[in-house]
Amino acid sequence: MPKFTLNDQEIEAKDGQTIIQAAQNAGIDIPHYCYHPDLPIDGNCRMCLVEVEKMPKLTPSCTTMATEGMVARSNNDRVKEAVRGVLEFLLINHPVDCPVCDQAGECRLQDYYMVYGLHTSEIPLKMKVRKRKVIDLGPMVVLDQERCVLCSRCIRFFDYVTETGEMQFFGRGDHVAIGTFEDRPLDNPYSGNVVDICPVGALTSRDFRFKCRVWFLHSTDSVCGGCSTGCNVRIDHRDGTIFRLLPRRNVDVNRSWLCDEGRLSFHELRNGERVVRPMIKGGDGIQAPVTWEEAVRSIDTRLKEVREAGGAGSILGFASPSATNEALFLFKRYLSGELGANQFDFRVDSEDRNVVEEEDQILRHFDKHPNAKGAMTLGLMSAELGGIQGAIEAARAGRITAGIVMYINPLVRRPGDEEAEGRVLELIDELDYSVVLAAHKAEWHKSASVVLPVAAWSEEDGTYTNFEGRVQLALKAVEPGGDALPLWEVFAMLLHASGAESPWMSSEDVFATIAQNEPAFRGLTLEQTRLPGVVVG
Amino acid sequence: MKKPAKVINVSDRAASDTSFAEGVLAPLVGMKLTMTRAIDNLTGKIDATIRYPEERRSYSDRYRGAHILTSREDGSPRCVACYMCATACPADCIYIEPAEHPDPLIAKPKSARSPAKRRFGT
Numbered sequence: 001m002p003k004f005t006l007n008d009q010e011i012e013a014k015d016g017q018t019i020i021q022a023a024q025n026a027g028i029d030i031p032h033y034c035y036h037p038d039l040p041i042d043g044n045c046r047m048c049l050v051e052v053e054k055m056p057k058l059t060p061s062c063t064t065m066a067t068e069g070m071v072a073r074s075n076n077d078r079v080k081e082a083v084r085g086v087l088e089f090l091l092i093n094h095p096v097d098c099p100v101c102d103q104a105g106e107c108r109l110q111d112y113y114m115v116y117g118l119h120t121s122e123i124p125l126k127m128k129v130r131k132r133k134v135i136d137l138g139p140m141v142v143l144d145q146e147r148c149v150l151c152s153r154c155i156r157f158f159d160y161v162t163e164t165g166e167m168q169f170f171g172r173g174d175h176v177a178i179g180t181f182e183d184r185p186l187d188n189p190y191s192g193n194v195v196d197i198c199p200v201g202a203l204t205s206r207d208f209r210f211k212c213r214v215w216f217l218h219s220t221d222s223v224c225g226g227c228s229t230g231c232n233v234r235i236d237h238r239d240g241t242i243f244r245l246l247p248r249r250n251v252d253v254n255r256s257w258l259c260d261e262g263r264l265s266f267h268e269l270r271n272g273e274r275v276v277r278p279m280i281k282g283g284d285g286i287q288a289p290v291t292w293e294e295a296v297r298s299i300d301t302r303l304k305e306v307r308e309a310g311g312a313g314s315i316l317g318f319a320s321p322s323a324t325n326e327a328l329f330l331f332k333r334y335l336s337g338e339l340g341a342n343q344f345d346f347r348v349d350s351e352d353r354n355v356v357e358e359e360d361q362i363l364r365h366f367d368k369h370p371n372a373k374g375a376m377t378l379g380l381m382s383a384e385l386g387g388i389q390g391a392i393e394a395a396r397a398g399r400i401t402a403g404i405v406m407y408i409n410p411l412v413r414r415p416g417d418e419e420a421e422g423r424v425l426e427l428i429d430e431l432d433y434s435v436v437l438a439a440h441k442a443e444w445h446k447s448a449s450v451v452l453p454v455a456a457w458s459e460e461d462g463t464y465t466n467f468e469g470r471v472q473l474a475l476k477a478v479e480p481g482g483d484a485l486p487l488w489e490v491f492a493m494l495l496h497a498s499g500a501e502s503p504w505m506s507s508e509d510v511f512a513t514i515a516q517n518e519p520a521f522r523g524l525t526l527e528q529t530r531l532p533g534v535v536v537g
Numbered sequence: 538m539k540k541p542a543k544v545i546n547v548s549d550r551a552a553s554d555t556s557f558a559e560g561v562l563a564p565l566v567g568m569k570l571t572m573t574r575a576i577d578n579l580t581g582k583i584d585a586t587i588r589y590p591e592e593r594r595s596y597s598d599r600y601r602g603a604h605i606l607t608s609r610e611d612g613s614p615r616c617v618a619c620y621m622c623a624t625a626c627p628a629d630c631i632y633i634e635p636a637e638h639p640d641p642l643i644a645k646p647k648s649a650r651s652p653a654k655r656r657f658g659t
Contacts, residue, residue, distance in 0.1 A: 098619075099619030100617050104619075
């Protein structure tokens with residue numbers, strides 16, 4: 001663990017770390033373009049040059065290992081002039097596209113220019129090298145060769161992370177340009193990541209193109225709801241609309257990457273009408289809107305009647321593997337604690353097997369729900385029922401007559417989804433009394449006795465447990481709209497209506513209760529579920 | 538027993554507090570100014586009317602008047618939806634909807650997009 005000094009500050013580096021890595025761990029930012037913590041080191045941009053005592057020339061801090069007793073400096077005039085020199089060269093042929101470039105506001109040329117540059121270009125316009133702009137590289141990425149600073153991050157990403165090698169430099173000298181062979185489109189499922197790692201506006205997102213200037217966006221830390229990997233994301237939103245998802249770096253889960261489907265998963269939230277009011281089906285078979293008070297009281301009364309008539313075993317609790325741990329916990333507490341129900345499941349497909357099955361070697365899993373493992377850990381899986389088919393048969397046979405069913409549309413669609421939804425419809429049809437909690441309207445709502453509007457992903461705080469049992473916190477970014485409530489709150493109200501204790505004022509309170517009561521979560525604090533999350537069970 | 542309120546005779550008081558000069562002569566000075574102005578306007582010595590479009594107001598260099606979008610030679614607006622105006626506006630009354638220009642490479646490399654709409658007001 002060598003100790004070295006950077007800008008008069010003593011830093012302890014790990015063995016084998018370079019100066020820039022140790023500095024970043026200590027919170028000191030050395031300007032750089034080509035260095036990336038999750039890509040092999042290149043050392044071609046020359047922005048990270050630092051002065052090291054006893055070395056005659058400035059050395060790139062991304063390739064120089066920190067050694068014991070080293071004294072380095074990045075804040076003296078010699079280094080600042082060197083950095084400014086690099087910027088001058090980069091800006092000679094860089095187009096003045098800032099007004100039309102999406103990277104404005106998060107562009108490292110802009111940022112470093114304001115700190116180190118602030119010079120005027122002395123190159124006559126006639127001599128400026130022009131390259132091709134607005135090149136279509138597929139559904140996710142737009143390329144502008146003129147803006148490229150030749151850092152090679154995209155090349156290294158495709159060579160070492162996806163191992164597909166799509167991008168390469170073409171040409172020599174002043175005319176080097178980045179691109180794909182014959183402008184072929186990028187069609188691998190991780191192509192959106194090059195937009196994140198490009199430090200300038202050369203590679204931009206087609207999905208986000210021209211939608212919003214980045215300084216208008218608010219960022220919220222969350223977890224992707226697309227599959228059981230649980231990649232950490234940052235939701236960028238403005239005035240209740242989500243504009244894009246960016247990855248948050250979590251070395252243990254997704255490093256700096258997101259798959260393209262997860263990146264675009266937020267669009268699914270706008271697919272279809274939302275349920276906005278609690279509805280109860282009257283004697284005439286028509287669903288009428290009611291208040292939450294009325295709905296909750298009606299549900300509790302009716303379920304207790306069912307229990308009196310047919311016993312606690314006739315009540316089914318069908319959860320969703322997309323619901324948060326907080327929602328699932330209170331769901332079980334109400335049904336099991338207040339009504340004595342013991343028939344629980346959540347499997348519409350084989351989520352319990354798919355949750356750990358990898359779809360590819362990089363990030364994706366087959367299970368397109370964020371919390372199947374959470375549902376399993378909280379005891380919502382019945383060996384007896386074996387999934388939704390068992391529940392449908394039990395309902396058909398009359399062993400189960402009533403139930404609360406949660407169904408949240410998956411954010412990443414797969415071919416089997418319609419069949420799965422068909423099974424949910426069948427289940428609700430077979431139940432005599434069904435309470436459905438859903439975010440988006442669907443066919444089966446007409447068969448349900450009660451429909452309750454709930455929040456979808458990104459509309460409530462909560463924790464999700466990923467495929468390896470890692471509990472991660474996802475925060476609320478936007479409002480659900482209408483009368484929709486977070487799922488945990490619905491069950492908190494049901495518990496209250498039943499006469500039980502219901503002291504929770506927020507999802508944090510619920511998490512604290514989970515930590516006290518569930519053996520797998522014992523002793524956890526919510527802070528532990530922030531980056532990088534904590535593995536349970 | 539309640540004491541009677543103190544009674545003041547207003548006209549007596551007015552007559553005693555205001556002298557002839559204050560009451561009659563002073564207002565006449567103001568009237569002189571008013572009448573002079575009125576006659577000057579009637580005779581045409583003072584003319585506030587600006588005969589637009591032959592006569593125009595002169596503006597200082599920093600005058601902030603009505604907002605307009607300047608045009609290119611072909612008549613289309615120069616605006617490229619850079620959002621500087623919307624960001625700067627303290628009243629937050631500029632709303633911009635950007636869109637891709639049908640020609641991605643117009644003669645000047647800067648203009649790769651133009652706004653579909655730009656509205657003011659609420």
